[in-house]
Amino acid sequence: MEEGNQTVVTEFILLGLTEHVALRGPIFGVFLVMYLMNLLANGIMISAIGRNPQLHTPMYFFLFNLSFVDICLTSVTVPKMLSNLLSHKKTISFPECLTQFFLFGFFVGSECVLLSIMAYDRYIAICFPLHYITIMNRKVCLMMAALSWIINIVDALIHTLLIAQLSFCNSNKIHHFFCDLTPLLKLSCTDTSINELVIFTEGSLIVVLPFLIILGSYVRILTTILKIQSTTGRRKAFSTCSAHLLVVMLLYGTLLFMDFRPSSSYSLEKDKLVSVVYNVVSPMLNPFIYSLRNRDVKTAIKRMLQRKIYSCKG
Numbered sequence: 001m002e003e004g005n006q007t008v009v010t011e012f013i014l015l016g017l018t019e020h021v022a023l024r025g026p027i028f029g030v031f032l033v034m035y036l037m038n039l040l041a042n043g044i045m046i047s048a049i050g051r052n053p054q055l056h057t058p059m060y061f062f063l064f065n066l067s068f069v070d071i072c073l074t075s076v077t078v079p080k081m082l083s084n085l086l087s088h089k090k091t092i093s094f095p096e097c098l099t100q101f102f103l104f105g106f107f108v109g110s111e112c113v114l115l116s117i118m119a120y121d122r123y124i125a126i127c128f129p130l131h132y133i134t135i136m137n138r139k140v141c142l143m144m145a146a147l148s149w150i151i152n153i154v155d156a157l158i159h160t161l162l163i164a165q166l167s168f169c170n171s172n173k174i175h176h177f178f179c180d181l182t183p184l185l186k187l188s189c190t191d192t193s194i195n196e197l198v199i200f201t202e203g204s205l206i207v208v209l210p211f212l213i214i215l216g217s218y219v220r221i222l223t224t225i226l227k228i229q230s231t232t233g234r235r236k237a238f239s240t241c242s243a244h245l246l247v248v249m250l251l252y253g254t255l256l257f258m259d260f261r262p263s264s265s266y267s268l269e270k271d272k273l274v275s276v277v278y279n280v281v282s283p284m285l286n287p288f289i290y291s292l293r294n295r296d297v298k299t300a301i302k303r304m305l306q307r308k309i310y311s312c313k314g
Contacts, residue, residue: 009168009187011093014084016177017272028085034284035078041287042067050070052300059125059137060297062118063290065145069114073107076100077178077279084177094168097179102160104178108278109152109206110211112255116210116217117144122241123217127224149207154208162195176272176280183271211252218245242292250285254278 017027045067049055077100084090092100125132159181166188176183181199185192218241225237254277291297 008092010171011172012097012179012187013173013176014080014090014092014172014177014179016084016090017276031078031085031280032082034280035074035082037158038074038280038284039071041284041291042071044304045287045291045297046071048297048300048304051304055296055300058121058141059118060273061141062114062121063297065148066111066114066118067287069107069110070286073104073111074280074283076103076107081177092179097174097184098160098164101163101179101181101184101294102156104180104279105156105159106152109155110148110253111251112144112210113148113151115244115251116213117148118244119214119217119248121219122244125240126221126237136159152206155202157197157200158198160182160283162198166190166192166195176275178275180271192206207252207255211256214248214252217246243292243294247282247286250282251278254282287313 013273016024018024046064049060049064049067080092080100121136124135134190163181163184166184168184168187169189171187174180174183175188181195185195221237221241227233228234228237254274291301
């Protein structure tokens with residue numbers, strides 16, 4: 001469709017991680033394995049928590065939600081990327097691109113908010129152990145989870161509607177493996193100042209505010225732990241938080257780099273690699289981090305797998 005001398009873009013071409021044909025096969029193999037490991041590990045985590053009544057506590061309820069979000073987050077982008085690696089046609093229609101953009105933003109935001117809720121849960125458990133059951137009751141946990149979903153639906157919808165209002169003309173090549181915000185803004189031939197303003201304001205709400213909640217929670221947790229006289233007690237308290245802290249550092253280290261940096265430092269290749277971390281690597285590693293550092297989870301997974309083996313033999 002022509003508009004003056006400009007061709008209005010109705011579909012995009014996802015250039016992916018590399019344009020070198022020889023590298024596409026190895027990259028496909030690596031990401032296929034990582035995606036399947038993500039599905040398997042997070043699926044096992046969900047099944048173990050769901051089937052074990054001993055794990056029906058607030059901490060594991062939110063971990064259950066985190067594993068579900070990790071599966072969805074990776075499934076939004078990786079299958080399309082794998083398909084494009086095997087296909088000569090790497091196009092994605094404008095509606096499909098907007099849908100991918102919306103779902104990706106929603107699940108990334110949900111992960112950020114969930115991690116802040118999990119930090120608050122650990123804060124209550126360690127700093128107010130006698131009131132933990134009362135404060136973190138079932139109704140409160142469900143409300144927190146629902147609020148996380150609602151907030152991120154609204155946030156992702158705002159960004160998606162603003163992207164939908166932009167005009168994309170002449171170039172339709174996205175130098176990325178999915179429809180991410182920065183590459184789309186780079187392609188726009190209209191003013192993106194409103195989008196950039198919303199990124200910093202909404203980003204503060206969805207990314208920075210949860211990070212500050214996590215930071216504040218762990219300052220109080222650390223203060224409380226240092227007051228514990230027993231070495232065993234301090235070690236146990238630290239062990240319940242170490243896995244969560246590692247997941248937080250892995251996710252927020254990449255997100256803060258991507259979203260809050262000068263536009264002059266933008267690099268296509270660097271951004272692709274950083275995106276792989278929070279899009280593929282982090283969701284795959286999260287269940288391993290939590291299971292390796294948590295005796296209850298390891299026991300539940302071991303029992304579940306043993307029952308599967310016995311049932312198959314029977």
